[in-house]
Amino acid sequence: MNESGRIGRGGKPPTIRDVAELASVAPATVSNVLTGRRPVAEDRRQRVLAAVAQLGYRPNHLAASLRRQETRTIGIVIPDLTNPFFAALVHRIEELAAESDYQILLMSSNEDTEQEAHRVEVLLARQTDGLIIAPARDDVSAFAASAADLPPTVLVDRGFGLPGFDTICADNYDAAKRGCQHLLSLGHRDIVLVVSDSGLANISDRIAGYRDALSEAGLADRARVVVGGFSVDGCRGAIEQELRRADRPTAIFSAAYIATLGAIKAIRALDLEFPDNVSLLSFDDSDWMTALRPYVSAVAQPVEEMAAEAWRLLKQRLTGAGGDVARVRLACSLQVRESTRPPSAAKAKRRIGST
Amino acid sequence: MNESGRIGRGGKPPTIRDVAELASVAPATVSNVLTGRRPVAEDRRQRVLAAVAQLGYRPNHLAASLRRQETRTIGIVIPDLTNPFFAALVHRIEELAAESDYQILLMSSNEDTEQEAHRVEVLLARQTDGLIIAPARDDVSAFAASAADLPPTVLVDRGFGLPGFDTICADNYDAAKRGCQHLLSLGHRDIVLVVSDSGLANISDRIAGYRDALSEAGLADRARVVVGGFSVDGCRGAIEQELRRADRPTAIFSAAYIATLGAIKAIRALDLEFPDNVSLLSFDDSDWMTALRPYVSAVAQPVEEMAAEAWRLLKQRLTGAGGDVARVRLACSLQVRESTRPPSAAKAKRRIGST
DNA sequence: CGAGATCGTTAAAACGATTTTGTGCACCTG
DNA sequence: CAGGTGCACAAAATCGTTTTAACGATCTCG
Numbered sequence: 001m002n003e004s005g006r007i008g009r010g011g012k013p014p015t016i017r018d019v020a021e022l023a024s025v026a027p028a029t030v031s032n033v034l035t036g037r038r039p040v041a042e043d044r045r046q047r048v049l050a051a052v053a054q055l056g057y058r059p060n061h062l063a064a065s066l067r068r069q070e071t072r073t074i075g076i077v078i079p080d081l082t083n084p085f086f087a088a089l090v091h092r093i094e095e096l097a098a099e100s101d102y103q104i105l106l107m108s109s110n111e112d113t114e115q116e117a118h119r120v121e122v123l124l125a126r127q128t129d130g131l132i133i134a135p136a137r138d139d140v141s142a143f144a145a146s147a148a149d150l151p152p153t154v155l156v157d158r159g160f161g162l163p164g165f166d167t168i169c170a171d172n173y174d175a176a177k178r179g180c181q182h183l184l185s186l187g188h189r190d191i192v193l194v195v196s197d198s199g200l201a202n203i204s205d206r207i208a209g210y211r212d213a214l215s216e217a218g219l220a221d222r223a224r225v226v227v228g229g230f231s232v233d234g235c236r237g238a239i240e241q242e243l244r245r246a247d248r249p250t251a252i253f254s255a256a257y258i259a260t261l262g263a264i265k266a267i268r269a270l271d272l273e274f275p276d277n278v279s280l281l282s283f284d285d286s287d288w289m290t291a292l293r294p295y296v297s298a299v300a301q302p303v304e305e306m307a308a309e310a311w312r313l314l315k316q317r318l319t320g321a322g323g324d325v326a327r328v329r330l331a332c333s334l335q336v337r338e339s340t341r342p343p344s345a346a347k348a349k350r351r352i353g354s355t
Numbered sequence: 356m357n358e359s360g361r362i363g364r365g366g367k368p369p370t371i372r373d374v375a376e377l378a379s380v381a382p383a384t385v386s387n388v389l390t391g392r393r394p395v396a397e398d399r400r401q402r403v404l405a406a407v408a409q410l411g412y413r414p415n416h417l418a419a420s421l422r423r424q425e426t427r428t429i430g431i432v433i434p435d436l437t438n439p440f441f442a443a444l445v446h447r448i449e450e451l452a453a454e455s456d457y458q459i460l461l462m463s464s465n466e467d468t469e470q471e472a473h474r475v476e477v478l479l480a481r482q483t484d485g486l487i488i489a490p491a492r493d494d495v496s497a498f499a500a501s502a503a504d505l506p507p508t509v510l511v512d513r514g515f516g517l518p519g520f521d522t523i524c525a526d527n528y529d530a531a532k533r534g535c536q537h538l539l540s541l542g543h544r545d546i547v548l549v550v551s552d553s554g555l556a557n558i559s560d561r562i563a564g565y566r567d568a569l570s571e572a573g574l575a576d577r578a579r580v581v582v583g584g585f586s587v588d589g590c591r592g593a594i595e596q597e598l599r600r601a602d603r604p605t606a607i608f609s610a611a612y613i614a615t616l617g618a619i620k621a622i623r624a625l626d627l628e629f630p631d632n633v634s635l636l637s638f639d640d641s642d643w644m645t646a647l648r649p650y651v652s653a654v655a656q657p658v659e660e661m662a663a664e665a666w667r668l669l670k671q672r673l674t675g676a677g678g679d680v681a682r683v684r685l686a687c688s689l690q691v692r693e694s695t696r697p698p699s700a701a702k703a704k705r706r707i708g709s710t
Numbered sequence: 711c712g713a714g715a716t717c718g719t720t721a722a723a724a725c726g727a728t729t730t731t732g733t734g735c736a737c738c739t740g
Numbered sequence: 741c742a743g744g745t746g747c748a749c750a751a752a753a754t755c756g757t758t759t760t761a762a763c764g765a766t767c768t769c770g
Contacts, residue, residue: 013504015755016757025720026720026721027720027756027757028722028758028759029719029720031758032718032719035758037759038717039717039718040718040719044719056504058480058504059480059757060421060482060756062420062426063421063725063756063757063758065725065757066418066725066726066727066757067725067756068725068758068759069725080446081442081443081446081449084437087437087439087442088437090461091463094436094463095463098462098474103462103477105428105458106445106449106460107449107458108450110450121413122458124413125413125415125416127415127416261642261643261646264646265645288616288643288646291616291623292646292647292648293623293648370725371726371727371728372726372727381750382726382727382728383729383749384749384750386728387728387748387749390728392729393748394747395748396748396749399748399749414726417727418725418755419728420755421725421727421728421755421756422727422755423728423755424755
């Protein structure tokens with residue numbers, strides 16, 4: 001019966017008019033029943049509901065959006081979905097947004113400002129109610145050209161503190177500093193920091209944290225930062241080079257997901273072992289850190305909280321609550337595991353954690 | 356100059372009418388200039404273009420979609436974005452779609468048919484031109500209730516061969532069979548297959564491949580399949596149990612991403628090593644497989660090709676090309692590395708691949 | 711009892727584009 | 741020169757909803 005009713009108007013999906021006609025009411029009444037904006041007498045309400053069911057009517061969101069000037073869509077632009085950090089971020093935001101009946105339009109900028117600007121432009125044309133962006137560069141001038149027309153926008157992970165935007169990031173400085181201090185406290189004096197790219201505030205905060213930790217320990221001149229690029233192999237190569245030097249570092253602090261992968265591969269390629277030959281501390285945690293043997297110590301970014309905060313801030317703006325732009329810096333946690341040991345422990349293979 | 360022009364209509368973004376007025380032409384002409392559907396005299400064309408630039412006019416995609424009955428939006432529904440396989444799939448599809456000026460609405464079903472059905476319903480209301488779904492179950496009856504109203508839809512990874520849909524999947528049967536044969540050829544006779552969930556055709560194909568490989572070797576009765584569930588710890592527990600048995604398997608074939616993680620953790624938790632105490636073969640490859648030591652042998656799914664094929668098929672339907680539904684089964688590749696060794700090699704710690 | 715408030719209802723006007731239809735003009739053609 | 745043909749353009753219809761404004765009926769209160 002439901003099914004038969006479906007085919008009413010030449011195969012085309014039924015419109016609110018069809019429903020209205022079938023229920024002998026005005027289209028406006030159908031709208032009122034469905035949206036609940038205005039009260040409708042019970043008998044009519046039932047007639048409308050029945051007609052809706054019989055026709056299998058599904059309101060055309062497009063038309064509603066056009067009229068309402070609200071799409072309940074938010075655009076998300078991230079540099080790279082294959083990075084687990086961003087995947088997790090998007091995953092969580094989508095989940096939260098869905099709870100409030102918002103949908104997300106996802107776009108990748110591929111770490112490229114030009115693509116990014118283009119994507120933002122597309123999202124604007126699509127009338128998204130809000131934007132969550134992890135910019136390719138901290139300088140958002142590329143898409144800030146459209147700044148005046150931007151809907152509520154929150155910047156995550158990068159571009160922290162840019163005027164006019166709610167911004168969120170992990171406390172990279174503090175996390176890197178604490179990570180470095182952890183290594184120092186173990187007795188390391190030759191710590192190499194490996195980053196993917198030094199152009200991002202994101203990363204340069206980590207570099208600063210690292211440097212300050214060294215400075216405070218009176219080891220400012222021991223700072224050694226290597227830039228590996230956005231590829232695993234690039235990082236691996238850079239790290240191999242460091243490890244081949246006569247004054248090989250006693251610890252590697254890989255300040256990015258890609259760098260960690262590169263570091264592990266480099267250590268292995270040279271037939272070394274951590275923590276025996278060199279300690280390893282990773283920025284960005286994952287299940288793999290406790291799958292590797294030994295377990296890899298890591299600084300964990302609060303991805304879930306970042307997502308939650310991003311959504312909270314955006315939703316606040318969407319629902320009209322004004323207020324000053326927010327700057328949220330969330331603390332990372334240091335997971336000390338097995339890959340970080342005093343340098344003196346080198347050569348002595350120890351077996352840990354036998355059940 | 357551009358900027359000043361922007362503020363023309365009480366802060367609201369300019370419409371095609373505003374442009375038309377400024378250029379002293381009809382709205383239709385503006386449309387024709389911008390879409391290029393009909394020729395417009397050069398002088399008017401220039402006037403329109405100038406007006407567009409001056410006002411910073413951006414066509415309202417919503418209105419255009421409503422009129423055109425085409426949104427250039429495709430919906431993607433996947434079970435879980437934190438699974439790298441799906442993340443990579445979405446990443447690639449988004450990339451390809453963007454090249455053809457299509458955008459994607461992303462939704463997660465969280466492996467739940469009910470949520471899935473709801474998401475599909477939302478996508479239908481949003482008038483998406485097409486759908487790419489990795490269903491939570493092979494039985495798509497949940498959202499097939501809306502089957503009649505479904506836009507062109509292609510099913511990926513799961514629900515292979517369902518009537519009425521273009522479907523794509525990896526050749527799970529063959530891959531598992533070859534994987535198992537690889538282990539058999541090394542001399543293994545006690546091979547445990549670990550899966551996350553046996554309800555998916557996806558997975559049951561892998562089970563079948565595994566069984567057939569054993570049968571053909573005359574070892575049908577040695578088949579041992581354990582179901583670990585969708586969590587790493589679930590898999591780990593199940594595998595630990597197997598490894599504790601007196602007749603401990605000599606090889607573990609983990610038939611899912613989650614299972615591999617569980618297997619590695621289980622092996623480690625019992626203070627065993629691969630491949631010395633037990634060989635390990637993983638379904639799903641990743642950078643981590645060559646970061647672990649020893650390298651983990653793996654069956655690699657052709658994610659990129661799956662994404663490309665999904666988009667190709669969908670685009671074909673979107674551009675009107677009809678034809679029978681397609682069933683594409685793509686071959687996996689077996690990456691033999693170091694975690695799979697003859698069982699006889701047990702106890703003999705060998706050092707491999709020193710540079 | 712009558713003015714005004716309240717309520718459910720509907721017709722009509724938006725929303726901002728595209729497409730269809732129609733018109734006037736210039737140019738051919740027989 | 742009458743009658744077509746083609747062309748660029750504009751006016752109006754359209755997409756499918758929501759919102760506004762108007763309406764009559766009922767209720768309230770002085």
